[in-house]
Amino acid sequence: MMPVKDGFALCDTLKNDERTSHIPIILLTAKADFESRISGLRRGADAYLTKPFEQEELLVRLEQLLALRRKLQERYRTPSFAEQPAASEEVRVEDVFVQKLRELVLQNLEEEDFGIVQLCRALAVSRTQLHNKVKALTGRSTTEFVRMV
Known part of the structure; x- marks a missing residue:
């Protein structure tokens, strides 16, 4: 048992937050019933x-x-990821984040003063959070992603 939240509540929190939705979650629990x-x-x-x-099952997962x-x-x-159809019909939080990031970059291409700081402010994330999320989703740094757009 976790002290403040159970695994389900933590999963809800992480998956519904744009800053952490990309983090894979494996629930390891004693709740073995079908409903859980x-x-x-x-x-x-x-x-x-x-x-x-x-252990082997965990490693395979x-x-x-x-x-x-x-x-x-x-x-x-x-560069054409925006035109590619998603693997499933449901819109993933990751897709929304990357599309929002791409749109912000495109909207501000002409702005000389628009940089990473302004991008972070517009997305309501810290510089570290932005870097980590962009790196996790694209394999590129934020600067590389912006140049790609």
């Missing part, structure tokens, strides 16, 4: 493992999540 498993996955968990768990993350980075690396 479905609830965890519906809240955005990328994987749901019950205790006791097999991690490998799959890393492979998925690499595919996502490849998708966002291409």
Whole structure:
């Protein structure tokens, strides 16, 4: 048990916050019933493992999540990612963030004073949060992403 929030509440918090929605979440829990498993996955968990768990299963899940993350980075690396259809019909928070970032850059191309600080302010994130999220989603630094746009 976690002291303040349970894993479901933490998953809700992380997946619904634009700053942290890109972070993969594996719920490792003693709640093995079907309803708990479905609830965890519906809240955005990328994987749901019950205790006791097999180390090999955890490693395979991690490998799959890393492979998925690499595919996502490849998708966002291409300059034409905005025209590419999403893998599923539902809009992902990551897509919304990257599209918003791209639109802000395009809207302010002519502004000499518009830089990373202004971009952070417009997105309501710190410089570190922006760098970490852009790097995690695209595999590029914020500066490289801006140049790509």
